[in-house]
Amino acid sequence: MKITKEIIQRIEGEAxxxxxxxxERVNFAKIKFFNYRGIEEILQxxxxxDALVLTPRVCGICSxxxxxxxxxxxxxxxxxxxxxxxxxxxxxxxxxxxxxxxKIHNHIKWYFFTILPELKKIADPxxxxxxxxxxxxxxxxxxxxxxxxxxxxxxxxxxxxxxxMPGGVTCDPLKSDVINALGYLDRVIAFCEEHLYGMELxxxxxxxxxxxxxxxxxxxxYGIDEMLKYGFDSLGRSYDRFLALGESFMYxxxxxxxxxTVLSADIKYVHESLDxxxxxxxxxxxxxxxxxxxxxxxxxxxxxxxxxxxxEPLMRDFHRRFKDAVLTRVVARVIECAHLLSRTKTxxxxxxxxxPSFSPPKQDIHTLSGEGMGVIEAPRGTLIHxxxxxxxxxxxxxxxTPTVWNLGNGDRDNPATAQKALIGxxxxxxxxxxxxxxxxxxxxxxx
Amino acid sequence: xxxxxxxxRLAERLSNLEKFPRIKEEKSIAALxxxxxxxxxxxxxxxxxxxxxLSLPSEFTPLMAQAAELxxxxxxxxxxxxxxxxxxxxxxxxxxxxxxxxxxxHISLEYHETLxxxxxxxxxxxxxxxxxxxxxxxxxxxxxxxxAGSSEFFxxxxxxxxxxxxxxxxxxxxxxxxxxxxSCSSFGGIQAAHPxxxxxxxxxKVTNKPVINVPGCPPSEKNxxxxxxxxxxxxxxxxxxxxxxxxxxxxxxxHDLCERRGHFDAGEFVQEFGDAGAKKGFxxxxxxxxxxxxxxxxxxxxxxxxxxWPVQAGHxxxxxxxxxxxxxxxxxxEPLGDRLYHTVYGEGADKTADKVGVALxxxxxxxxxxxxxxAAVKGSGKTEE
Ligand code: SF4
Ligand code: SF4
Numbered sequence: 075m076k077i078t079k080e081i082i083q084r085i086e087g088e089a090x091x092x093x094x095x096x097x098e099r100v101n102f103a104k105i106k107f108f109n110y111r112g113i114e115e116i117l118q119x120x121x122x123x124d125a126l127v128l129t130p131r132v133c134g135i136c137s138x139x140x141x142x143x144x145x146x147x148x149x150x151x152x153x154x155x156x157x158x159x160x161x162x163x164x165x166x167x168x169x170x171x172x173x174x175x176x177k178i179h180n181h182i183k184w185y186f187f188t189i190l191p192e193l194k195k196i197a198d199p200x201x202x203x204x205x206x207x208x209x210x211x212x213x214x215x216x217x218x219x220x221x222x223x224x225x226x227x228x229x230x231x232x233x234x235x236x237x238x239m240p241g242g243v244t245c246d247p248l249k250s251d252v253i254n255a256l257g258y259l260d261r262v263i264a265f266c267e268e269h270l271y272g273m274e275l276x277x278x279x280x281x282x283x284x285x286x287x288x289x290x291x292x293x294x295x296y297g298i299d300e301m302l303k304y305g306f307d308s309l310g311r312s313y314d315r316f317l318a319l320g321e322s323f324m325y326x327x328x329x330x331x332x333x334x335t336v337l338s339a340d341i342k343y344v345h346e347s348l349d350x351x352x353x354x355x356x357x358x359x360x361x362x363x364x365x366x367x368x369x370x371x372x373x374x375x376x377x378x379x380x381x382x383x384x385x386e387p388l389m390r391d392f393h394r395r396f397k398d399a400v401l402t403r404v405v406a407r408v409i410e411c412a413h414l415l416s417r418t419k420t421x422x423x424x425x426x427x428x429x430p431s432f433s434p435p436k437q438d439i440h441t442l443s444g445e446g447m448g449v450i451e452a453p454r455g456t457l458i459h460x461x462x463x464x465x466x467x468x469x470x471x472x473x474x475t476p477t478v479w480n481l482g483n484g485d486r487d488n489p490a491t492a493q494k495a496l497i498g499x500x501x502x503x504x505x506x507x508x509x510x511x512x513x514x515x516x517x518x519x520x521x
Numbered sequence: 522x523x524x525x526x527x528x529x530r531l532a533e534r535l536s537n538l539e540k541f542p543r544i545k546e547e548k549s550i551a552a553l554x555x556x557x558x559x560x561x562x563x564x565x566x567x568x569x570x571x572x573x574x575l576s577l578p579s580e581f582t583p584l585m586a587q588a589a590e591l592x593x594x595x596x597x598x599x600x601x602x603x604x605x606x607x608x609x610x611x612x613x614x615x616x617x618x619x620x621x622x623x624x625x626x627h628i629s630l631e632y633h634e635t636l637x638x639x640x641x642x643x644x645x646x647x648x649x650x651x652x653x654x655x656x657x658x659x660x661x662x663x664x665x666x667x668x669a670g671s672s673e674f675f676x677x678x679x680x681x682x683x684x685x686x687x688x689x690x691x692x693x694x695x696x697x698x699x700x701x702x703x704s705c706s707s708f709g710g711i712q713a714a715h716p717x718x719x720x721x722x723x724x725x726k727v728t729n730k731p732v733i734n735v736p737g738c739p740p741s742e743k744n745x746x747x748x749x750x751x752x753x754x755x756x757x758x759x760x761x762x763x764x765x766x767x768x769x770x771x772x773x774x775x776h777d778l779c780e781r782r783g784h785f786d787a788g789e790f791v792q793e794f795g796d797a798g799a800k801k802g803f804x805x806x807x808x809x810x811x812x813x814x815x816x817x818x819x820x821x822x823x824x825x826x827x828x829x830w831p832v833q834a835g836h837x838x839x840x841x842x843x844x845x846x847x848x849x850x851x852x853x854x855e856p857l858g859d860r861l862y863h864t865v866y867g868e869g870a871d872k873t874a875d876k877v878g879v880a881l882x883x884x885x886x887x888x889x890x891x892x893x894x895x896a897a898v899k900g901s902g903k904t905e906e
Pocket of ligand 2: 803804812
């Protein structure tokens with residue numbers, strides 16, 4: 075049996091993909107992550123609120139997501155001790171706006187700077203595309219920056235803004251901040267309408283057939299065409315099981331979907347496995363990435379999962395045609411981006427500045443003991459923070475990132491989501507692209 | 522040195538640099554700007570801004586513009602160690618209309634793992650060949666702390682299993698100038714916080730060569746690009762403080778230029794997040810602001826295209842450009858209070874700029890009130906806004 079090892083570049087951080095071949099086909103795949111930092115250990119014995127400043131540093135791409143999961147964990151800890159905080163609608167909206175900014179930026183960046191260059195490279199291996207030297211990419215870069223500037227009106231900075239506290243947000247935006255933020259958002263929308271969707275957002279959002287999208291002259295249609303050319307409409311299929319545990323404006327409650335039936339999900343069935351990690355066995359382990367399972371099964375999380383549980387019509391149509399193939403997964407991010415843009419605009423327009431930003435907890439955080447859990451939907455999928463505190467100090471802190479759901483390592487008889495999507499392929503190039511369709515981020519996978 | 526002499530020296534250096542061949546035959550910065558709709562006037566305005574930021578007299582603006590045009594003569598290698606990629610991310614969000622990012626692209630970035638996402642050069646130019654080719658000539662920028670853990674596997678780069686430490690050392694040996702980008706690379710960063718599970722080290726611990734620290738979590742894009750331009754202009758290390766931070770960027774405390782400073786002097790503090798003082802934009806010292814102990818220019822340069830910064834969004838500065846801040850500056854949501862904190866200028870940060878009642882600041886909350894009272898009597902309690 076032949077084994078090949080390749081380093082995966084053009085992702086956040088670094089990963090190594092080890093493929094086992096049999097009869098020129100991938101028989102089994104190992105996804106290895108080597109850059110461990112130990113953030114869960116570092117969090118121990120620190121004051122509870124310090125987690126709000128520390129956890130964003132898990133990832134420079136999803137830093138707001140971590141701050142948000144962390145604050146929800148603390149609010150749930152307070153609730154578990156009997157104090158239900160009243161977080162104003164305004165504070166909730168501001169949190170969502172900042173989080174959406176992070177998601178929008180991530181989706182645009184990923185599509186233009188990872189997916190499109192990869193597709194061009196598949197077409198022409200000598201392609202040395204440079205994001206800045208082509209005008210479109212320069213504009214994409216600007217849209218990415220503008221979506222972040224939009225959010226920083228509330229978060230202070232990106233990455234690593236500290237603006238959430240149990241009870242609300244610390245910022246007190248003025249009308250002028252909201253107007254400026256809207257200006258930035260409008261520019262991002264204009265970019266996406268012109269280049270990504272090739273039509274107005276509203277029109278795009280009214281579609282329910284893949285065919286309507288595939289004909290418009292735009293970056294999305296270009297990507298779809300290319301993927302069809304190389305067979306990515308049938309490659310990279312996994313279990314076709316989806317999970318979204320965090321809240322969203324697109325659906326209610328935590329949900330899972332399999333074979334397009336949507337059922338409620340319960341966080342208590344989440345389980346983290348240490349199999350194949352260095353933590354379980356220093357010698358036999360081969361990665362720092364844990365794996366996350368739901369009822370002992372692997373589920374896919376992320377934009378595709380969210381849209382599937384939300385029964386989004388356009389996504390459903392893509393899914394009907396291509397199942398959970400790479401093409402569907404890639405398109406999901408672009409579709410979600412459209413919803414996020416329109417949702418964020420509504421939030422900004424309707425933000426009620428008269429409400430308080432913050433309602434302080436009655437209990438003294440410095441004396442709190444108990445446990446709490448925060449679950450949110452980050453750009454790459456469900457993110458869970460679990461905290462246990464004793465007299466205001468962190469006793470233990472556990473973080474389950476979206477990437478450990480998708481990019482964990484299972485066994486031959488029960489491979490994890492991405493592993494399963496790789497089995498049966500006949501080329502490394504395809505495997506590489508399929509792995510990237512999960513939006514790999516090694517820094518948050520291993521922390 | 523007098524201005525005229527310095528001007529002459531820099532001009533000479535630039536004209537020498539001009540004779541070097543371009544690393545890649547690509548468009549000149551002028552052509553790039555034009556293509557992106559940035560006028561010469563915008564460009565000069567930008568150059569004037571950077572000149573001021575580097576504390577150079579305004580007559581030096583044309584030199585700054587020329588330095589920016591010559592960024593394609595210097596190869597840059599950017600390495601990722603144990604980190605969150607936040608610094609690269611910060612850099613990529615540079616100023617509108619993204620002159621900084623155009624400049625950074627114009628710089629001959631030979632190796633950068635995440636940016637290559639976009640650039641896609643890495644297939645051809647791997648790290649080793651870049652180092653080999655530009656030996657003694659390239660600028661090395663390192664992001665992230667360097668794990669020197671007991672296990673080889675904390676950060677192994679590439680399928681051949683080279684440790685991060687080894688590749689950083691190798692690159693440092695061959696570099697012309699070395700910048701530690703971000704608090705991780707400068708001081709170890711979050712992974713070096715107690716109990717430092719991977720034994721993460723600052724870059725300066727793994728090389729004997731001088732390392733210029735550009736700390737911050739993340740550092741502002743301005744500080745990253747500013748340092749490159751400084752190097753192109755001068756060809757030497759900038760004036761550094763005791764922690765090897767360039768004085769032009771880290772010479773003042775956050776507190777010195779903070780928009781809430783008037784409230785500090787007037788003794789007007791947010792007592793608790795969300796209170797009436799918070800709505801009025803009072804000083805955040807009592808809810809944990811570490812601005813008086815932190816040397817950096819965030820209060821002037823801000824983040825995300827100059828949009829905002831943490832203090833503007835109602836959260837205190839966390840002190841991220843100071844060594845060991847993860848362990849020394851916490852708890853983050855409380856005043857440092859009666860603990861003495863070591864800064865570059867000795868114990869208690871207020872010795873330098875704030876001559877009034879400074880020791881009181883670090884003493885107690887009562888001290889702050891007293892300090893404020895004195896300041897108010899002296900008539901400096903005017904509120905800004
Ligand atoms: S210095 Fe901060 S932003 Fe930079 S890599 Fe370290 S934690 Fe991330
Ligand atoms: S203590 Fe912080 S908020 Fe107050 S003036 Fe100083 S830097 Fe600004």
